[in-house]
Amino acid sequence: MTDFVVAQFVGLSAALLGIGLFGILTRRNFILLLIAIEIAINAAVLNFVYFAGFATGPGGVSGQAAAVVIVGLAATEVAVGLAIVLALNRQRGSINVAEATTLRQ
Amino acid sequence: MSLEELAFLVLAGIAIGTALAALLVRELVHTILWISVFFVALSAIYFLLQADFLGILQLGVYAGAVTILLLFGVMVTRKRIFSREAATGIGPFPLALALVSVVILAGVASGLPTQPASVQTYAPAMLSQELFTTDGGWLVLLGLTMLSALAGAIYLVREGRE
Amino acid sequence: MDPVSWTWFLPEAFLLGAALLVFLLDVLGVEKLEAFGAVAVGATALSLLAVVADLGFTPLSFLSTLPPSVVDSGGGATSLYAFSSLGLVFQGVFLSSALLVSLASLSRPSHEKGAAVFYGLLLMATLGMMLVAVSADLIFLLLAIEVTGIATYLMVGYTRKDARGLEAAMKFYIIGALSTALSFFGASLLFGAFGSTNLLVLSQGLGGISNHSLALVGYAFLIVGLGFKVTLVPFHAWAVDVYDGAPTDVSAFLAGGTKKMGVFAFFLVFIGPLSILTVRAVNCTGTVCIAPYDFRPTVELTLGLLAIVTMTLGNVLALLQKEMKRMLAYSSISQAGYMMIGIAIGTAPALAGATLQILAHVFMKAGAFLVVAGVSALGVGPLIAQYRGLGQRRPYLGVAFALMLLSLAGIPLTVGFVSKFILFSAAVQASTVAGQSFFFWLAVAGLLNSALSVFYYARVLKVMYMESPDASVPLDGPAGDPTGGLGYGRSAAILLAVVAIVALGVYPQPVFSAIQAAATHFVASGA
Numbered sequence: 001m002t003d004f005v006v007a008q009f010v011g012l013s014a015a016l017l018g019i020g021l022f023g024i025l026t027r028r029n030f031i032l033l034l035i036a037i038e039i040a041i042n043a044a045v046l047n048f049v050y051f052a053g054f055a056t057g058p059g060g061v062s063g064q065a066a067a068v069v070i071v072g073l074a075a076t077e078v079a080v081g082l083a084i085v086l087a088l089n090r091q092r093g094s095i096n097v098a099e100a101t102t103l104r105q
Numbered sequence: 106m107s108l109e110e111l112a113f114l115v116l117a118g119i120a121i122g123t124a125l126a127a128l129l130v131r132e133l134v135h136t137i138l139w140i141s142v143f144f145v146a147l148s149a150i151y152f153l154l155q156a157d158f159l160g161i162l163q164l165g166v167y168a169g170a171v172t173i174l175l176l177f178g179v180m181v182t183r184k185r186i187f188s189r190e191a192a193t194g195i196g197p198f199p200l201a202l203a204l205v206s207v208v209i210l211a212g213v214a215s216g217l218p219t220q221p222a223s224v225q226t227y228a229p230a231m232l233s234q235e236l237f238t239t240d241g242g243w244l245v246l247l248g249l250t251m252l253s254a255l256a257g258a259i260y261l262v263r264e265g266r267e
Numbered sequence: 268m269d270p271v272s273w274t275w276f277l278p279e280a281f282l283l284g285a286a287l288l289v290f291l292l293d294v295l296g297v298e299k300l301e302a303f304g305a306v307a308v309g310a311t312a313l314s315l316l317a318v319v320a321d322l323g324f325t326p327l328s329f330l331s332t333l334p335p336s337v338v339d340s341g342g343g344a345t346s347l348y349a350f351s352s353l354g355l356v357f358q359g360v361f362l363s364s365a366l367l368v369s370l371a372s373l374s375r376p377s378h379e380k381g382a383a384v385f386y387g388l389l390l391m392a393t394l395g396m397m398l399v400a401v402s403a404d405l406i407f408l409l410l411a412i413e414v415t416g417i418a419t420y421l422m423v424g425y426t427r428k429d430a431r432g433l434e435a436a437m438k439f440y441i442i443g444a445l446s447t448a449l450s451f452f453g454a455s456l457l458f459g460a461f462g463s464t465n466l467l468v469l470s471q472g473l474g475g476i477s478n479h480s481l482a483l484v485g486y487a488f489l490i491v492g493l494g495f496k497v498t499l500v501p502f503h504a505w506a507v508d509v510y511d512g513a514p515t516d517v518s519a520f521l522a523g524g525t526k527k528m529g530v531f532a533f534f535l536v537f538i539g540p541l542s543i544l545t546v547r548a549v550n551c552t553g554t555v556c557i558a559p560y561d562f563r564p565t566v567e568l569t570l571g572l573l574a575i576v577t578m579t580l581g582n583v584l585a586l587l588q589k590e591m592k593r594m595l596a597y598s599s600i601s602q603a604g605y606m607m608i609g610i611a612i613g614t615a616p617a618l619a620g621a622t623l624q625i626l627a628h629v630f631m632k633a634g635a636f637l638v639v640a641g642v643s644a645l646g647v648g649p650l651i652a653q654y655r656g657l658g659q660r661r662p663y664l665g666v667a668f669a670l671m672l673l674s675l676a677g678i679p680l681t682v683g684f685v686s687k688f689i690l691f692s693a694a695v696q697a698s699t700v701a702g703q704s705f706f707f708w709l710a711v712a713g714l715l716n717s718a719l720s721v722f723y724y725a726r727v728l729k730v731m732y733m734e735s736p737d738a739s740v741p742l743d744g745p746a747g748d749p750t751g752g753l754g755y756g757r758s759a760a761i762l763l764a765v766v767a768i769v770a771l772g773v774y775p776q777p778v779f780s781a782i783q784a785a786a787t788h789f790v791a792s793g794a
Contacts, residue, residue: 002109002155003221007214010459010481012117014210016124017452022203023128024445031133031178033441035140038171039124040448042147045163047455049156051462053224059345059463061227063455065236066406066464067159069243070451073413075166075174076247076254077444080417082178083258084424084440088433089182213480242347246398246410249283250417253391256290257421260384 009050016043030085034078041074110221113153120146137176144168155226275350277332278314278321278358279397285310286390293383300375300382304756307369307386311393315362322355322781339788341403344468349403352785356622357531361396363767364524364629365389367760371637372516374644374754381425388425389520392418396528399535405454405464408532409447412496415525416443422520423513435512442495442505450492456485466536486566489536490573496529498600499607500577510596515640518592522599523633527625530606537566538613538790563613571611571709578604578716586723590649591639594723595632598675601716602628608690608709612697619786620690623779627674627682627771634764635671638664641753641761646741651727656736658728660743661751665731667765672724674768677717682771685779687717 016039023036045067052063120143127139144167151160236244289303297303313330320327323335338350369389375382395414402408420443424436454464460482461469491502498506510518581601588594602624609621642664647653658665674681691710698707736742744752753761771778 002153003107003223004110004113004154005219005221007217007219008110008113008117010214010217011211012120013452013455014207014214015121017210018203018207019121019124019128020448021206024441025203027128029133030437031175031182032128032136034175034178034444035127035136037441037444037448038140038167039127039143040445041451042144042167044448044451044455045159046147046150047452047459049151049159050154050224051455051459053154053156053226054222054459055225055462059465059468060225061231061235062240062464063458064156064159064227064232065240065243066455066458067156068162068232068236069240069247069406069410071159071162071166072247073250073410073447075171076250076417077447078171078174080254080258080420081440081444082174083261084420084433084436085178086181087261087424087427088430088437091428091430091433209484213484216480239345240347240406242404242407243410246407246414249391249394249414250410252286252290253388253414253418253421256293256387256391257384257418257425260381261421261424261427 004050004053006050006054009046013043013046016040016046030081034081038074038078041070045070045074107221109153113150116146116150116153119143120150133179134176137172137179140175141168141172144172154224158229158232274332275334275337277330278317278362279394281310281314281317282390282394282397286387286394289383289387289390293387297383298378300377300379301373303383303386304369304373307390308366308373310390311362311366311369314397315359315366318355318358318362321350322352322359322785341467344463344465346465346467347404347407348398348401350401351789353534353618353622353782353789354400354531356782356785357400357527357625358397360527360622360626360629361393361400361524363626364520364527364633365393367523367629367633367637367764368516368520370763371519371640371757371760373756374641374758375516381427385422385425385517388418388422391415392422392520392525396525399528400531402532402535403466405457405466405469405536408535409450409454412450412528412532413447415528416447419443419517419521419525422517423509425517426514429514431512432514435509438505438512439509442509446492446495446502448492449488449495453485453488453490453492456481456488460485483565490566490569493529493532493536494573497526497533497607498577498603499573500580500600500604501573503577503581503600503603506600507593507596510599510636511590511592515592515636515643518596519633519636519640522596522636523629526599526603527629530603530610530621530625533570533607533610534618534789537570537610538618567611567613568705570607571705574604574607574611574709575712576604577601577607578712582716582719582723585720588723589651591651591654591727592636592649594651594727595635595639598720598723599628599632601720602632602675604716605687605690605713608694608713611709612694612706613790614693614697615783615787615790616693617690617697618790619779619783620686620693622782622786623682623771623775624686624690626778626782627686627768630764630767630771631671631674631683634761634768635668635675637757637760637764638668638671641757645744645752651730653737653740654727655730655734657742658731660736664751664753664761667761669728669731670765670768672727674772676721676724680769680772682768682775685772685775687713689779 020036020040027033048063048067052060123139123143127136130136148160148163285306288306316327317330320331321333338352341349392415395411398411420436420440423439424433426432458464495502578601581597585594585597605624606621609617674683677683677687691713694706694710698704750758
């Protein structure tokens with residue numbers, strides 16, 4: 001049995017979410033956006049894993065199951081994102097979100 | 106402070122540092138390197154929590170597959186590959202928003218028990234039991250997302266005949 | 268609750284089967300759009316009939332596989348799905364939008380590339396929405412939203428050669444992934460606070476770290492994450508660019524269909540029998556006890572304010588638009604505000620009003636986007652000013668479009684009037700309860716906004732009827748085509764939407780009483 005402090009884990013996931021949000025809101029390169037989103041999703045996965053450990057109820061293990069599923073989902077999302085960016089790259093030769101300006105009036 | 110707690114703090118520091126570095130370094134390829142270290146650090150944290158299966162999954166899917174996928178993306182969209190686009194300038198609003206969310210969560214964290222508590226561990230058999238029986242619907246839904254992702258993504262990137 | 272049987276999912280099975288068939292035909296080299304379209308239209312129609320049968324429409328009962336005892340019986344502590352009659356009504360709403368869009372898309376160019384992917388993803392997205400309607404578990408709910416999400420990101424970009432569509436897909440994807448991350452983060456905090464992701468367990472507040480502020484932050488993240496899907500105002504900016512850049516038939520599906528999925532997710536999490544807002548009893552596990560705690564007032568106020576801001580900003584910005592699709596997109600944002608009124612109030616009449624509003628919105632907004640798609644296929648430009656003389660040159664099409672806009676504005680004898688009337692009177696009614704006078708202002712804000720919205724719809728009507736046609740635009744379509752270049756599928760879809768708008772506007776009683784019963788069940792079983 002190992003002992004941990006819950007507060008430290010919440011702090012870590014808060015920091016990771018903050019970094020992820022910061023990246024999503026400030027970066028303009030699509031690959032960096034993908035990475036920032038992955039960091040934010042990883043914060044959620046981390047939450048599920050340690051809360052499963054600290055759970056007192058009967059459903060604790062479902063947290064780990066949720067983490068497994070979310071990891072799979074995130075990988076799917078990255079693949080879809082790259083497909084979109086490759087298609088756009090073929091059109092444009094640029095993957096800069098800021099340059100995707102046809103839609104702006 | 107127990108050895109495990111110390112190990113956690115070190116790993117948490119590495120995770121935060123590499124996540125920041127990944128978003129702030131100037132070269133995209135370096136970004137990929139940093140993010141892979143980040144994934145490995147998280148995986149180590151899972152091992153520390155004795156969530157072995159999650160640790161291995163994190164290594165395989167994130168540190169392995171996702172990193173390679175991202176690297177592949179960088180390689181294929183080759184334009185200006187080794188240099189970052191011109192810095193976009195960090196607007197004050199997004200920074201504030203991210204900061205506020207962290208501050209609120211940190212506030213919540215400070216209200217949580219600070220006494221070390223023992224963590225429950227689950228045998229992989231238990232996890233698979235949960236994953237394939239009680240929560241089997243989750244996996245079905247994951248399969249459905251993958252089905253549409255597969256069909257759509259292949260169509261998007263395959264060279265058209267027209 | 269009976270043991271779960273896979274046969275209960277017959278309507279979903281139709282959709283999945285059809286999607287697999289479409290993908291299979293594509294791999295086998297079939298390239299005819301009509302073939303995929305026929306499969307999609309057939310499957311959505313069959314599925315719609317099965318859902319109507321499940322709702323207790325006896326003439327169709329041979330299609331119903333859902334035992335009546337299961338409906339509205341709530342979920343168990345470990346079950347992932349629970350069938351509520353309101354959920355079934357929403358399944359009907361989702362299927363109607365899918366049916367309209369798949370019907371209209373039959374009129375796309377016959378050998379268009381990507382028809383298989385378009386129809387396959389349309390079916391998958393509809394399947395995801397159907398599963399949202401039967402969720403009883405937070406993770407299941409978010410994953411079902413994601414099934415729809417992934418399919419719709421790709422649908423927006425399915426034209427592949429069209430850079431505008433791909434850009435819209437990229438924006439949609441980024442926003443969608445961000446919303447996913449935030450929703451799952453919120454869910455994880457709720458899991459931490461209460462030790463489960465099952466909505467029933469969450470509503471009882473068992474286990475976990477039992478920390479209320481942790482739960483409240485979890486709700487906040489969930490509201491933000493779902494708010495992106497429903498285009499609530501601080502999280503709305505993407506919608507206009509995406510609806511504008513996407514192929515117009517896909518915009519019709521996004522505005523008419525997938526947005527409602529987010530609304531139902533709000534219903535499920537914050538109002539229904541499994542509402543997690545009220546920890547109802549003292550629960551003890553081991554040495555930790557949770558006192559009863561009511562999150563409702565806080566969340567109610569938040570959602571109410573978001574509703575007001577959403578309607579107002581959506582309407583004001585719609586007023587300023589010069590392009591038809593962008594105007595419709597902003598109007599769609601303001602309509603989300605009306606739906607949020609029902610969620611903030613959370614009584615059975617308000618819920619029924621919001622549900623009728625949502626059903627109406629499918630026909631009004633999806634219908635309007637389908638008309639725009641047809642008109643632009645004729646060669647009319649994107650600007651509202653370019654619609655001049657449409658009413659004179661194309662009388663039938665003009666009347667159909669005018670009816671949709673009038674219904675959106677809430678003019679009597681259309682369904683838009685009925686639903687708004689019910690919704691606002693439910694708000695006034697709820698405000699008479701002590702301490703809830705805040706709801707009165709929701710009704711006032713809704714009324715003022717309806718009045719405001721009349722301006723921009725009337726402007727379109729003025730352009731269509733009062734200004735002389737632009738002779739250079741071939742509005743009449745090719746000679747000898749009885750549909751005037753619209754195609755049979757699109758004409759049928761538009762006709763269907765118009766019939767629904769008028770029929771529900773003149774005689775809403777049968778449908779509305781079904782909705783009312785469903786809403787009453789939905790709220791009552793949770794109290």
